[in-house]
Amino acid sequence: MISHRQGNAQRIAALDERAEALNLKRGMGIADACAMHPSIDIVEADPEADRRLLEGLADWCDRYTPLVALDGTDGLYLDVTGCTHLFGGERSMLDDILARFFHQGFDVRAGLAATPGAAWAAARFAGDRIVPDGEEEALLAPMPLAALRIDPEVRASLESVGLRTAGAVMAAPRAPLARRFGASLLLRLDQALGRLDEAVSPRLPVAPLSVERHLAEPILLTEDIERLTGMLATTLKSDLERRGEGARRLALLLFRVDGGVSRIAVGTSRPLREPRLIQKLFHERLAALERDIDAGYGFDLVRLSVLTAAAFDMQQADLAGETSDDGADIALFADRIRARLGEGAVLKPVAVESHLPERAVATIPFTEAPQRSSPPKQPDKAKDAPTTVFQPERPIRLFRSPEPIEVPATEMPEGPPLNFRWRRALYRVARAEGPERIAPEWWREAAGREDAPTRDYFRIEDADGRRYWLYRQGLYGASQVPPRWFMHGIFA
Amino acid sequence: MATSAVARETVFALRRQIAKIEGTLSERLEASAGAAPVDADVSPQTLTLPRNLTIVRRGLAVASQDAFLSTGAERLDAALSGGLPKAALSEFHGAATRDAGAVAGFVLALVSLILSQGPRLPVLWIGTSEVFREAGFPYARGLHAFFGIEPEQLLFSEAPRLLDALWVAEEAARMTALAAVILEIRGSPQRLDLTATRRLHARAQSAGRPLFLLRQAGEPEPTAAPVRLILSAAPAAARQTIAGPLAGSIGRPAFTVAIGKSRTALPGQFTLEWNPDERIFEERRGEQGRSQESAPERPKNPLPVVSASRRREDPAAASGAVLAFPAVGSPAAGDQPSPRERPAHRRPRRTG
Numbered sequence: 001m002i003s004h005r006q007g008n009a010q011r012i013a014a015l016d017e018r019a020e021a022l023n024l025k026r027g028m029g030i031a032d033a034c035a036m037h038p039s040i041d042i043v044e045a046d047p048e049a050d051r052r053l054l055e056g057l058a059d060w061c062d063r064y065t066p067l068v069a070l071d072g073t074d075g076l077y078l079d080v081t082g083c084t085h086l087f088g089g090e091r092s093m094l095d096d097i098l099a100r101f102f103h104q105g106f107d108v109r110a111g112l113a114a115t116p117g118a119a120w121a122a123a124r125f126a127g128d129r130i131v132p133d134g135e136e137e138a139l140l141a142p143m144p145l146a147a148l149r150i151d152p153e154v155r156a157s158l159e160s161v162g163l164r165t166a167g168a169v170m171a172a173p174r175a176p177l178a179r180r181f182g183a184s185l186l187l188r189l190d191q192a193l194g195r196l197d198e199a200v201s202p203r204l205p206v207a208p209l210s211v212e213r214h215l216a217e218p219i220l221l222t223e224d225i226e227r228l229t230g231m232l233a234t235t236l237k238s239d240l241e242r243r244g245e246g247a248r249r250l251a252l253l254l255f256r257v258d259g260g261v262s263r264i265a266v267g268t269s270r271p272l273r274e275p276r277l278i279q280k281l282f283h284e285r286l287a288a289l290e291r292d293i294d295a296g297y298g299f300d301l302v303r304l305s306v307l308t309a310a311a312f313d314m315q316q317a318d319l320a321g322e323t324s325d326d327g328a329d330i331a332l333f334a335d336r337i338r339a340r341l342g343e344g345a346v347l348k349p350v351a352v353e354s355h356l357p358e359r360a361v362a363t364i365p366f367t368e369a370p371q372r373s374s375p376p377k378q379p380d381k382a383k384d385a386p387t388t389v390f391q392p393e394r395p396i397r398l399f400r401s402p403e404p405i406e407v408p409a410t411e412m413p414e415g416p417p418l419n420f421r422w423r424r425a426l427y428r429v430a431r432a433e434g435p436e437r438i439a440p441e442w443w444r445e446a447a448g449r450e451d452a453p454t455r456d457y458f459r460i461e462d463a464d465g466r467r468y469w470l471y472r473q474g475l476y477g478a479s480q481v482p483p484r485w486f487m488h489g490i491f492a
Numbered sequence: 493m494a495t496s497a498v499a500r501e502t503v504f505a506l507r508r509q510i511a512k513i514e515g516t517l518s519e520r521l522e523a524s525a526g527a528a529p530v531d532a533d534v535s536p537q538t539l540t541l542p543r544n545l546t547i548v549r550r551g552l553a554v555a556s557q558d559a560f561l562s563t564g565a566e567r568l569d570a571a572l573s574g575g576l577p578k579a580a581l582s583e584f585h586g587a588a589t590r591d592a593g594a595v596a597g598f599v600l601a602l603v604s605l606i607l608s609q610g611p612r613l614p615v616l617w618i619g620t621s622e623v624f625r626e627a628g629f630p631y632a633r634g635l636h637a638f639f640g641i642e643p644e645q646l647l648f649s650e651a652p653r654l655l656d657a658l659w660v661a662e663e664a665a666r667m668t669a670l671a672a673v674i675l676e677i678r679g680s681p682q683r684l685d686l687t688a689t690r691r692l693h694a695r696a697q698s699a700g701r702p703l704f705l706l707r708q709a710g711e712p713e714p715t716a717a718p719v720r721l722i723l724s725a726a727p728a729a730a731r732q733t734i735a736g737p738l739a740g741s742i743g744r745p746a747f748t749v750a751i752g753k754s755r756t757a758l759p760g761q762f763t764l765e766w767n768p769d770e771r772i773f774e775e776r777r778g779e780q781g782r783s784q785e786s787a788p789e790r791p792k793n794p795l796p797v798v799s800a801s802r803r804r805e806d807p808a809a810a811s812g813a814v815l816a817f818p819a820v821g822s823p824a825a826g827d828q829p830s831p832r833e834r835p836a837h838r839r840p841r842r843t844g
Binding site for chain 2: 351
């Protein structure tokens, strides 16, 4: 028996059959129940865990249809339009669902109808019924008002005027009903009867392409999963070829016998359709997730879905039958690294138009580089005008966040330091170049914020010949706060 | 005596076998069938060698020049018998993390040399999160300015753990689509032992691409890499301007290179200077570059001084015929030109 706090009292939220046999009811106070039966076992309700369980079940129901939606806290909608023939018809599909849930230890009731409302009512009030198309009215007519999915207040006021079944409401004239009980009642009625469409919003977007295999004997070994992935990818290849596309994101769904679902996704940096390569990617991903996937009693359904697809450029092979494309090698290499170590494992730098050193280069996760239509620009020595402007020297390594250093003294107030302490070691400055003043990007500052102080950069060589890039933030005497010094980079 | 002759034969056979196992270039240390069984009493130095016997250095046999990456500094190249092996693992050590700039700079200069010779393939730089945090992340603007490596040619891989970094490096080392792979590790981790380096070396050999292992603050441990260089920063020479070296300025990057391990070379120390404009190494001999710079100095005159052409040593050729005094060519590698024979004074005279 499960209790929950409602208002100011602990009340019964759910109870099992044996408790029901003791004449306990939902909503009864725990104190009363304990007084009646002191030996009952009471568990605190955990709505969060219930929710997770329901989502787990929804994941599992993905094996029947990709369109699975949650219904409140205790129900699931499955849109099986066009899926029933895969399981041998509506009846056998329903039986299969019920049997599998029963073996997992759940007590479920199911209904199948042409509208979500009718199915809802059939599942809750008729019990495992399949309602043929057009017979919703006959189904609903004898049912209590609760079958119409209406608010308790509306239901109570309907009952107070003597309308106790759905059939009675249907028989009543519509206009007064709407005036007296609100539009939601008629909306629910029309939805249940199929006069209005009701959209069930699925939890997950539907994959454009999916292939799956049901297994008579559950598989346990990673090698088997990989081999099966390769076989599914082979099937997928022809579909992708027909659409002229390649996969950019792929997901492998492993349905465990006891209802658990593992979802493994990989991304690719260029459209992919070669089964061998897809298998390789999942090999890395599975190797990385080896600890996280619990095979339990084995997987009995494996599905490979293409979540995102993109146009696939065909490449002509040379006479040896091989495309000598280094870019493809690198893309695959990067995909494998990312499959194992995460999205940020392979980075590439991108130059950004900015004079701030830390903003001038952005590192982004590696994806397929934009195809160049023209060959890369070669510096043309003949036409290159002699540059008179100094390119400012930039370090070869930059600290992600500048590290504060202690500067005891400078020769001149605005000059370079004589020595400094960085990471608890003292450095004597042998030579210095600078300053190079770098002002903050005021046009990027949020309005009303205090201006970030300007920085004066110095190129420093210490007594041993190592070269550093330091800066002083702020000016001497400009404000009460003395300027601070930072180490920002290292030169070769 | 016969016994020592037999022992020598055994040693030769064993060396051949080792060479075969290690996959080094075909070693021709054969005391071949044609070779007369030499008298064991004669020491190898005084031995008159048979005509068909080619004695080469152990390990790296006579190989095509392609197998080596010449640094351009003659003495270093000679000491390394031609340069760094291209298809191999090479180790570069820095004594402390603060030397990361010098170690990375030298290796990037080598990468720049590779890129200038071969096709423009990308370069992968693998590092652990630790080393990127402690020594700074590679900065593409600086790499472009100093070494001419375009941002599109760079790929970085940051691995949270050393194990992952090694895995990435092993995967990358077998790829031929990368011009070079740089693996940067800090400290002397247990996992980076002889076996791990041998795996990396074997992959680099089969792919024919260099794998540079940067070890910041690492101990010289047993390694399978044929060459290990120990790098530190050297004080830079002053900037060259038309009016002579600019006092107190910091010029081109300079490195002190010590050979820590090489099968062919004796330990030695060299000071190289990288010319970012020409993208070549120049060797610096003696101390004339920095003789007067032991004490910290400041420019006496802080006014801007006209700098020498940044792009190349000689300015663009003016139109018109060169009449006399043809260009002498670049100064001897590594020698700092004394003020009297500075390039500005040796420029060919022109008609107008």
